[in-house]
Amino acid sequence: MGGILSIIEAKNKEIKNSSLEVLSESQKIANTKDLENNVVILGEYEENNSNQINEFGINKVLLGATNKIENYSPDLYKNIILNLIEKFEPEIIIFSGSAIGKDISPRIAANMNYNLVTECIEIKVEENGYEIKRPIYAGKIIQTLKFNNNPIVLSLKSNYFSINKVEQKDFSFEQVNNEEIGNIISPVLKEIIQPQKETLDVSEASIIVAGGRGIKEPENFKLIEELADVLNAAVGASRAVVDAGWRPHSEQVGQTGKIVSPNLYIAIGISGAIQHQVGMINSKCIVAINKDKNAPIFKFADYGIVGDLFEIIPELISELKK
Amino acid sequence: MNIAVCVKQVPDTASQLIISGDNKSIDESGIKYEINPFDEYALEEALRLKDKDETIKITIISLGPERVKQSLTKTLAMGADEAIHIETNEVIDDCINIATIIANEIKKNQYDLILFGKKSVDQDNNQVGIMIGEINKISCISNCSEFKIEGKKIIANREVEGIVEVFESELPAIITHEKGRNELRYPSLKDLMAAKKKPINTIKVETNIDKRSELLKLEYPEKREEGVIIGEDKSSVTELIRILKEEKKII
Ligand SMILES: Cc1cc2nc3c(=O)[nH]c(=O)nc-3n(C[C@H](O)[C@H](O)[C@H](O)COP(=O)(O)OP(=O)(O)OC[C@H]3O[C@@H](n4cnc5c(N)ncnc54)[C@H](O)[C@@H]3O)c2cc1C
Numbered sequence: 321m322g323g324i325l326s327i328i329e330a331k332n333k334e335i336k337n338s339s340l341e342v343l344s345e346s347q348k349i350a351n352t353k354d355l356e357n358n359v360v361i362l363g364e365y366e367e368n369n370s371n372q373i374n375e376f377g378i379n380k381v382l383l384g385a386t387n388k389i390e391n392y393s394p395d396l397y398k399n400i401i402l403n404l405i406e407k408f409e410p411e412i413i414i415f416s417g418s419a420i421g422k423d424i425s426p427r428i429a430a431n432m433n434y435n436l437v438t439e440c441i442e443i444k445v446e447e448n449g450y451e452i453k454r455p456i457y458a459g460k461i462i463q464t465l466k467f468n469n470n471p472i473v474l475s476l477k478s479n480y481f482s483i484n485k486v487e488q489k490d491f492s493f494e495q496v497n498n499e500e501i502g503n504i505i506s507p508v509l510k511e512i513i514q515p516q517k518e519t520l521d522v523s524e525a526s527i528i529v530a531g532g533r534g535i536k537e538p539e540n541f542k543l544i545e546e547l548a549d550v551l552n553a554a555v556g557a558s559r560a561v562v563d564a565g566w567r568p569h570s571e572q573v574g575q576t577g578k579i580v581s582p583n584l585y586i587a588i589g590i591s592g593a594i595q596h597q598v599g600m601i602n603s604k605c606i607v608a609i610n611k612d613k614n615a616p617i618f619k620f621a622d623y624g625i626v627g628d629l630f631e632i633i634p635e636l637i638s639e640l641k642k
Numbered sequence: 643m644n645i646a647v648c649v650k651q652v653p654d655t656a657s658q659l660i661i662s663g664d665n666k667s668i669d670e671s672g673i674k675y676e677i678n679p680f681d682e683y684a685l686e687e688a689l690r691l692k693d694k695d696e697t698i699k700i701t702i703i704s705l706g707p708e709r710v711k712q713s714l715t716k717t718l719a720m721g722a723d724e725a726i727h728i729e730t731n732e733v734i735d736d737c738i739n740i741a742t743i744i745a746n747e748i749k750k751n752q753y754d755l756i757l758f759g760k761k762s763v764d765q766d767n768n769q770v771g772i773m774i775g776e777i778n779k780i781s782c783i784s785n786c787s788e789f790k791i792e793g794k795k796i797i798a799n800r801e802v803e804g805i806v807e808v809f810e811s812e813l814p815a816i817i818t819h820e821k822g823r824n825e826l827r828y829p830s831l832k833d834l835m836a837a838k839k840k841p842i843n844t845i846k847v848e849t850n851i852d853k854r855s856e857l858l859k860l861e862y863p864e865k866r867e868e869g870v871i872i873g874e875d876k877s878s879v880t881e882l883i884r885i886l887k888e889e890k891k892i893i
Binding site (some may be wrong): 419422425426436455458464468490500505506508514515520523524563569572583584595606607618627632634636 | 656659661680735737763765768770771772776780784787798800801802803806810811815820825854855856862866869870878879882885
C-alpha cells in the first residue's frame with residue numbers, strides 16, 4: 321500500500337522514450353521514500369524484451385490485456401489502470417506526457433477524484449507530501465505546488481528528464497485482470513491514417529529547421545526541406561506560414577502549436593514573436609537567420625547570421641554536403 | 643441540436659507577466675484579458691455548424707470573476723445564443739474542483755455536443771474537458787483537429803505523434819479542440835451592440851471547496867543569455883558550421 325504506480329507505454333514492442341523518463345523519475349522517488357514501484361506496460365509488448373527496463377529498480381511489472389494490442393483504447397486502458405489502483409492503492413501515479421498520457425491521466429484522476437498535475441518538471445519528496453514544479457503561461461513562469469498526503473496523479477513534461485539507470489534488481493511479470501470498473505463511455509478508435517511520406521515529428525526531433533514568413537512563397541519551403549534533409553532534422557514552421565496554408569499545423573511551433581526543446585533549432589525568416597518564442601526557447605542551441613538585425617529572435621538566439629536567407633541557406637546546404 | 647462551448651478568460655498571449663510581491667500571484671494591473679485561443683477555435687467550429695443549420699443553439703459557459711462577462715459578450719457577438727457565467731471571485735486551483743463545478747452546470751441541460759479548447763494558455767493544465775466527460779459519463783475525444791457530425795454520431799481526428807487517429811462516438815459527446823483549420827471570425831461593432839440584448843445568466847457558486855494543493859511560489863525561468871551575431875553575409879556560413887560541429891558537437 322502507498323507505493324508508486326508507473327504507467328509505461330510500448331509501441332512496436334519497444335518502450336517509448338517518454339516512458340523511460342517516467343521509469344527514471346519514479347525510481348528516484350521510490351528510492352528517496354523507500355516505496356514500492358509497480359509498473360504497468362500498456363501497448364504492444366513482449367516479456368522477453370525486458371532488457372530495456374532492467375535498470376530502473378522496478379518491483380513488479382504488470383501486463384494489461386493490451387500487450388497484444390497495437391492501438392489505443394481509452395476505456396480499456398482506463399480499466400486496467402483503475403483495477404491496478406484498486407489493487408495497490410498507490411499514493412502516486414505517474415504518466416508520461418505522451419499523447420496517450422495526456423488523454424488517459426485526466427480520466428484516471430476524475431474517476432478517483434484525485435488531483436492531476438500535468439507537465440511536471442521537478443518532483444521533490446518532502447516529509448509530508450510532494451513539492452512539484454511545472455511551467456505555466458507557456459513557460460513564462462514556473463510554479464511550485466505543494467501536495468500533502470492525499471494520493472495524486474502526475475504526468476511529466478516530455479523530453480525534459482534525463483534517463484538515469486540504477487543497479488539491476490530482480491522483478492517479476494504478472495498478468496493483470498481487466499474487469500470493467502470505470503465508466504464505459506469512451507470513443508472508439510476507428511482508423512489510423514499514416515502520413516503520406518515518412519516525416520520526422522517536431523516534438524521528437526533532435527534538430528529542427530523552422531521557416532517563417534521570410535520564406536515568401538510556399539514553393540521556397542523546398543530550401544527548408546533540403547536543409548532539414550541534410551541535417552536529418554524535422555521541418556518546423558511559424559504560425560504565419562501555417563495560417564497561410566503553406567505548411568500543416570502539425571509543424572507549427574509555439575503557443576498554439578508544439579512546444580519543442582531540440583538540441584538545435586534553426587529559425588529561418590522568423591521574427592521571434594513572443595508566441596513563437598515560448599514554443600522553442602528551451603531548445604539547447606538556437607540559430608537565427610534573418611535579414612533584419614533588430615528582429616526579436618536575435619535577443620535570445622545563441623548564434624545569428626544577419627542576411628538574406630536566399631543567399632545563406634543554399635550556401636549552408638552546399639557547405640554541409642561537402 | 644444544443645451545443646455548449648466552455649470558455650476561459652486568460653491573459654492575452656502577448657502579455658508581459660510580472661510576479662507580485664507575494665511571489666504567489668501575477669500582477670493583474672497591466673494585463674489585457676482575452677478568450678483562451680483554443681476555446682475560440684472550438685467556438686468557431688460550433689459557429690460553423692450553426693451557419694449551416696440555424697436551429698442549432700449555442701450556449702457559452704464560463705467560470706471566473708466579474709470581468710469574464712466582457713468575453714462572454716464577445717462570444718454572443720460572434721454568434722452564440724446565450725451565456726452562463728458561473729461567477730466566483732476566488733481562484734480555484736485544483737482542476738478536479740473546477741471540473742466538478744462545470745460538470746454540475748452542464749448536467750442541468752441536455753447538450754448534444756460540448757466543446758472545450760484542449761487547454762488554457764494560462765495554467766496549461768490540459769485536463770478539465772476530459773475530466774468532465776468522466777464525471778458526467780459523457781464520451782470525450784481530446785485534442786481534436788477537426789470533426790464532423792453524421793446523424794447521431796461524431797467522427798473526430800486527433801493528430802498525434804505523426805499520425806492521425808480517427809475516433810468515433812455517439813452523441814452526446816465532448817470534444818477538446820486543437821487550433822482548428824478554420825479562420826476565426828471577428829465581431830463587428832454592430833454585432834457587439836446586438837449582443838448586449840442576448841442573455842447572460844449569472845450563477846453564483848458556493849466555493850467552500852476542499853483545497854488540495856498549496857501554491858508555494860511563482861518564479862521566472864532562467865533567462866537565456868543574448869548570443870552572438872556571427873556575421874552579416876554568406877561568408878559566415880563556414881564559421882557557423884564550425885561552431886555547431888566542433889564547439890557544440892550537435893551536427
Ligand atoms: C493567440 C495567438 C497565438 C499565436 N500562436 C503562435 C504560434 O503558436 N506560433 C507562432 O509562430 N506564432 C504564433 N502567433 C503569431 C505570432 O504573434 C507572429 O505573428 C508569428 O509568429 C509571425 O510569424 P513569422 O515570424 O513567420 O512572420 P513575421 O513576423 O512576418 O517575420 C518574418 C521575418 O522574416 C524576416 N525576413 C523576411 N525576408 C527575409 C529574407 N529574405 N531573409 C531573411 N529573413 C527575412 C523578416 O525580417 C521577419 O523578421 C500567435 C499569435 C496569437 C495572437
